[in-house]
Amino acid sequence: MEIHRYEKLWTAASLVIIVGFIATITYGTVVVGVAMVDDSGGTIDADSLNDHPEFGDPGVEATTTEDGEPAADAYVVARQYLFQPGTAEPITVPADTPVTFHVTSGDVTHGFSVVGTNVNTMVIPGQVAEITVEFSETGEYGLVCHEYCGAGHHDMAGSIEVVPRSEFFDDTEVNA
Amino acid sequence: MTFVDDYPDEARIVRYNLAVAFAALGIGGLFGMVQALHRTGVFRGVISSTDYYTLLTGHGVLLALVFTTFFLCALFTWGVTRSLGRGTVDYRFTQAWFWTMLAGSVLAAVAILGGLVAGIPTSADVLYTFYAPLQAHPLFYVGLALLVVGSWMAGLDWFRTYRAWRAENPDERIPLQTFMVLTTMLMWYLSSVGVAVEVLVFVLPWSLGLIPKVDPLLTRTLFWYFGHAVVYFWLLPAYFVWYTILPKLSGGRLFSDPLARVVFLLFLLLSTPVGFHHQYIDPGVPEGYKFLAMTNTMFLLLPSLLTAFTVVASMEHGARQRGGSGYLGWLRSLPWDSPAFVGATLAGLMFAAGGFSGMINAGMNINYLVHNTIWVPGHFHLTVGTAAALTFMAVTYWLFPQVSGKRLRHKSVALVQPYLWFLGMTLMSNAMHRAGLAGVPRRTAEPQYPDAGITFEGVVGGISEMRIQIAIGGTLLFVSLVLFLYVLVSTWLSSRTPTIDVSGALPDPLSGPSHSPAVLDNLRLWTAIAVLLVVLAYGVPLADMVMTDGLFGPGSVPFPE
Amino acid sequence: MSDETDRRTLLRVVIALAIGIPVLVEATTFAGLIDAQFGGGGGDDDSDGGDGTQTTREGVGVGDALPIDGATARLTDGALQQGDDAWTLALTVTVENTGDAPVSLGLETVTTAAGESAAGGATTDEIPPGETATVTETWRLAPNATPARLTVVTTTHGTERRSQASVVTLGKIPVSG
Numbered sequence: 001m002e003i004h005r006y007e008k009l010w011t012a013a014s015l016v017i018i019v020g021f022i023a024t025i026t027y028g029t030v031v032v033g034v035a036m037v038d039d040s041g042g043t044i045d046a047d048s049l050n051d052h053p054e055f056g057d058p059g060v061e062a063t064t065t066e067d068g069e070p071a072a073d074a075y076v077v078a079r080q081y082l083f084q085p086g087t088a089e090p091i092t093v094p095a096d097t098p099v100t101f102h103v104t105s106g107d108v109t110h111g112f113s114v115v116g117t118n119v120n121t122m123v124i125p126g127q128v129a130e131i132t133v134e135f136s137e138t139g140e141y142g143l144v145c146h147e148y149c150g151a152g153h154h155d156m157a158g159s160i161e162v163v164p165r166s167e168f169f170d171d172t173e174v175n176a
Numbered sequence: 177m178t179f180v181d182d183y184p185d186e187a188r189i190v191r192y193n194l195a196v197a198f199a200a201l202g203i204g205g206l207f208g209m210v211q212a213l214h215r216t217g218v219f220r221g222v223i224s225s226t227d228y229y230t231l232l233t234g235h236g237v238l239l240a241l242v243f244t245t246f247f248l249c250a251l252f253t254w255g256v257t258r259s260l261g262r263g264t265v266d267y268r269f270t271q272a273w274f275w276t277m278l279a280g281s282v283l284a285a286v287a288i289l290g291g292l293v294a295g296i297p298t299s300a301d302v303l304y305t306f307y308a309p310l311q312a313h314p315l316f317y318v319g320l321a322l323l324v325v326g327s328w329m330a331g332l333d334w335f336r337t338y339r340a341w342r343a344e345n346p347d348e349r350i351p352l353q354t355f356m357v358l359t360t361m362l363m364w365y366l367s368s369v370g371v372a373v374e375v376l377v378f379v380l381p382w383s384l385g386l387i388p389k390v391d392p393l394l395t396r397t398l399f400w401y402f403g404h405a406v407v408y409f410w411l412l413p414a415y416f417v418w419y420t421i422l423p424k425l426s427g428g429r430l431f432s433d434p435l436a437r438v439v440f441l442l443f444l445l446l447s448t449p450v451g452f453h454h455q456y457i458d459p460g461v462p463e464g465y466k467f468l469a470m471t472n473t474m475f476l477l478l479p480s481l482l483t484a485f486t487v488v489a490s491m492e493h494g495a496r497q498r499g500g501s502g503y504l505g506w507l508r509s510l511p512w513d514s515p516a517f518v519g520a521t522l523a524g525l526m527f528a529a530g531g532f533s534g535m536i537n538a539g540m541n542i543n544y545l546v547h548n549t550i551w552v553p554g555h556f557h558l559t560v561g562t563a564a565a566l567t568f569m570a571v572t573y574w575l576f577p578q579v580s581g582k583r584l585r586h587k588s589v590a591l592v593q594p595y596l597w598f599l600g601m602t603l604m605s606n607a608m609h610r611a612g613l614a615g616v617p618r619r620t621a622e623p624q625y626p627d628a629g630i631t632f633e634g635v636v637g638g639i640s641e642m643r644i645q646i647a648i649g650g651t652l653l654f655v656s657l658v659l660f661l662y663v664l665v666s667t668w669l670s671s672r673t674p675t676i677d678v679s680g681a682l683p684d685p686l687s688g689p690s691h692s693p694a695v696l697d698n699l700r701l702w703t704a705i706a707v708l709l710v711v712l713a714y715g716v717p718l719a720d721m722v723m724t725d726g727l728f729g730p731g732s733v734p735f736p737e
Numbered sequence: 738m739s740d741e742t743d744r745r746t747l748l749r750v751v752i753a754l755a756i757g758i759p760v761l762v763e764a765t766t767f768a769g770l771i772d773a774q775f776g777g778g779g780g781d782d783d784s785d786g787g788d789g790t791q792t793t794r795e796g797v798g799v800g801d802a803l804p805i806d807g808a809t810a811r812l813t814d815g816a817l818q819q820g821d822d823a824w825t826l827a828l829t830v831t832v833e834n835t836g837d838a839p840v841s842l843g844l845e846t847v848t849t850a851a852g853e854s855a856a857g858g859a860t861t862d863e864i865p866p867g868e869t870a871t872v873t874e875t876w877r878l879a880p881n882a883t884p885a886r887l888t889v890v891t892t893t894h895g896t897e898r899r900s901q902a903s904v905v906t907l908g909k910i911p912v913s914g
Contacts, residue, residue, distance in 0.1 A: 001434050001691055001692050001693055002434075002687055002691050003432075003435070004431075004432070004489075006485070006489075007432070007435065007482075007485055007486075007489075010481070010482070010485045011478075011481075011482060011485075014477070014478055014481040014482065015478070017477075017481075018474045018475060018477055018478060019474075021474050021477075021535060021538075021539065022470070022471055022474050024539070025470055025474075025539050025540050025541060025542070028540075028541040028542075029467070029540070029541060034541040034544075035463065036456060036457065036463045036466050036540060036541065037456075037457045037458065037459055038459070038460075038461065038462050038463045038466075039459065039460050039461060039462050041459050041460075043460070043724060043725055043729075043730045044730065045730060046730065046731070046732035047732055047733060080735075087628075095850075095851040095852055096851045096879075096881075105732075106732075107309065107732060107733075107735055108307070108309050108310050108392075108732075108735050109307050109309075109310075109392055109396070111548050111617070113547075113548065113549075113615065113617065115614075115615040115630055115632060116614075116615055116632075116633065118544035118545050119544075120457055120544045120545070120547050120548070121457045121459065122455075122457050122458045122459065122547075122548075123459075124392050124393050124396070124458065124459055124460060125309060125392055125730070125731070125732040126391060126392060126393060126460075126725070126729065126730030126731060126732060127393055127458075127459040127460040127730070128459060129457075129459035130459070136850060136851065136883070137850045137851070138850070138851065138852040142615075142625065142628060142629075142630030142631070142632075143628075143630075144615075144617050144625065144628075144630065145617075146547075146548035146549065146617035146618065146619070146620070147307075147548055147619065148229060148232075148303050148310075148619040148620075149310075150301075150310070150735060151225075151226040151229065151301070153229070153619070153620060153621070154225060154620045154621045154622040154623065154625075155622075155627070157625045157627070157628035157630055158628060159628060159629075159630075163852065164851060164852025164853055165851060165852070165853070166852075166853065167852070512748065512752060513744075513745075513748055588744070588747070591748070591751075592751055595751050595752065595754075595755030595756075596755065598755055598756075598759065599754065599755045599758055599759060602758070602759035602762055602763070603758075603759075603762060606762050606763060606766055610766065635769070635770065635773050636766050636769030636770055636772075636773060637766075637769065
């Protein structure tokens with residue numbers, strides 16, 4: 001098969017770009033350590049969240065990591081058309097601390113997206129989405145549902161409030 | 177002799193398919209403009225925000241499923257007939273698939289639009305992805321199933337024609353246009369299995385009350401098994417045009433037939449095993465499968481990059497045939513006063529931009545920044561919305577006279593139309609990309625959130641300016657669409673002319689099929705490899721989902737109940 | 738003939754607008770992106786892998802003037818010293834009294850981006866009109882802290898003693914050690 005010289009060059013350049021892209025993404029995964037949302041949250045019964053030990057009373061808990069460092073777990077339930085917590089009251093988390101959001105849905109598929117950050121996950125009934133992040137600045141962030149979930153989808157929003165570390169851990173008992 | 181005289185039955189079916197395709201485009205496009213004005217807040221007087229989602233479902237289904245499928249069937253029927261030099265084996269079978277597809281489309285449309293009309297008891301406010309546990313009226317699913325089954329029958333029709341030709345031409349290479357049709361349909365059969373299982377085994381019985389719950393993750397995964405490959409069902413007809421017709425429109429010949437075959441085979445192999453890139457931030461799917469989808473997707477860039485080379489090389493050849501010279505000066509010698517050429521070329525140019533934003537979407541961990549923001553519609557309006565849709569409109573200017581025997585009317589309007597589409601789409605898509613980077617969500621009737629006090633901060637430009645740009649772009653697109661329909665309908669309603677001023681002759685490529693290895697035509701081999709790749713990408717994850725909590729769990733009750 | 742010329746003119750106008758405006762729009766966007774990446778706020782690159790929130794640091798850096806009333810003050814030195822248990826911020830401000838009455842300037846609280854505060858208190862002596870003085874203070878901060886704001890108190894020692902507190906946003910302070 002005859003391949004024109006320019007076409008060979010172009011194909012080679014294309015493959016270099018493709019491999020380059022794969023390399024940068026791999027770098028982000030392996031070196032920088034950006035983990036993707038996966039199945040580590042396990043499955044759950046969406047119709048009986050109220051009986052669940054954590055999702056039955058969703059909110060933020062202080063905890064520690066394996067090394068004994070302070071951390072936080074935020075349990076959030078997404079429903080039509082609000083986040084619990086998040087909508088009626090902000091989800092309050094500490095700055096400079098690993099915060100793990102555990103998000104699930106009580107009805108249909110929702111989205112959980114913190115505006116202006118890369119905290120972004122799908123929320124699928126029957127699955128628990130886990131995402132661990134660290135906020136380096138205090139302040140208030142908007143929270144939106146970005147997956148169509150019914151007629152009131154555009155009203156589904158809330159906020160995350162990031163407070164100074166000392167303030168959070170003073171007010172909250174550590175739940176190891 | 178024109179096509180309509182040589183093959184009157186086939187020409188008729190082509191016209192029917194075009195009619196349905198463009199009727200769907202017109203309605204879907206009208207919805208699009210209403211949506212653009214509504215969500216930007218420019219004008220909300222047409223519908224309520226609740227009905228917005230009905231329109232959005234209609235927009236997606238009519239444009240991404242009905243318009244695209246019917247157009248493909250028109251183009252491929254013409255291409256197979258023309259390249260094999262023979263008509264269908266059984267015209268009644270041809271009619272059967274057309275009416276099946278049409279019946280399905282009408283049912284689905286009624287199911288959707290019933291949501292707007294109080295008297296009709298159906299509704300399907302589920303959007304084109306119909307994620308469970310959102311549930312539509314059963315007619316919606318029946319309609320979609322018939323549309324897909326009809327398309328399977330169409331593929332079978334073309335395979336039968338090919339087999340009949342093969343019996344009389346045992347040693348010849350498959351003509352390029354037919355090769356493209358067959359490989360596209362093989363890819364389609366492999367990929368539509370996913371949505372067929374989703375609908376026929378799970379979601380349709382569930383909507384009829386035969387199954388109490390379905391697993392949202394499993395059904396969603398089956399959809400996306402299909403959901404990426406379907407975009408190639410939309411794009412490969414455009415590639416068909418760019419490879420086999422655009423060179424002639426440019427005044428020249430296709431640069432390389434063998435490379436075109438390689439490209440279509442790459443799509444057959446790689447279109448389906450990439451589906452998890454639509455689920456990068458789904459819980460319940462292990463990261464390893466997402467990573468594999470990422471590498472597969474990056475390699476899927478290759479056939480498109482190769483196409484860019486071949487198409488531009490072919491155009492350059494045509495331009496130089498027309499007297500063009502210089503490094504870039506040859507561009508000016510191209511037929512910029514030919515509506516078909518202009519539309520196909522601007523569509524190809526815009527596809528390059530869409531490809532770049534697609535590369536971002538494919539970048540697994542970058543996806544966190546853009547998933548479900550309005551960046552994503554910004555991307556796909558460049559690809560299906562322009563590369564496919566504008567090419568389809570453009571080639572119709574060239575094709576319709578040949579299948580109807582009528583000269584194109586209002587040529588100056590036809591000439592302005594693609595330029596206007598290009599302008600409108602640039603404005604709209606540019607603003608959508610920027611707004612998406614600021615975090616503005618997609619699929620939302622009112623992305624303003626005044627009660628929650630959320631502000632979106634653009635990296636480049638302000639949010640209100642982006643909104644206005646989307647509204648203007650969307651309106652210009654609709655105007656362009658109206659111009660297209662005006663030209664088409666006027667031509668359709670006019671009388672046959674003794675001659676048409678379009679030549680249907682397609683010259684041979686510069687490098688023909690005899691220069692390519694025969695193994696490229698071994699469709700069984702490539703299909704087998706394609707199946708293997710799909711099993712590797714999906715076998716274990718799907719098995720995992722089924723083994724954890726079973727076929728139907730973990731589920732939740734349907735909505736609306 | 739003139740029909741043909743009209744047609745070609747129309748075509749040229751259409752092409753100019755339909756290609757020209759998109760090129761303009763995209764070029765403007767591209768320029769804006771380059772500007773946002775490299776131009777905004779001193780061209781620094783604080784990208785923690787963690788949350789991706791990009792901060793544009795417009796604030797007082799070393800060598801910049803402090804935006805306060807009552808005196809002309811400049812941050813003449815600043816350093817953030819790394820340590821295992823704590824990071825130490827040291828700031829030196831040079832004050833010139835451009836007014837009629839003696840002034841003094843004090844460096845008070847530093848607040849970090851994470852919301853922690855550390856108290857200061859060092860102050861200049863009373864500076865006669867036309868004279869210049871410097872003041873240095875150090876603050877003990879948590880490791881990896883980013884100093885965000887500094888409270889400066891300017892006191893005028895005229896017939897009445899008047900104090901004014903200003904909160905100054907800090908820019909990037911060089912990290913050493």
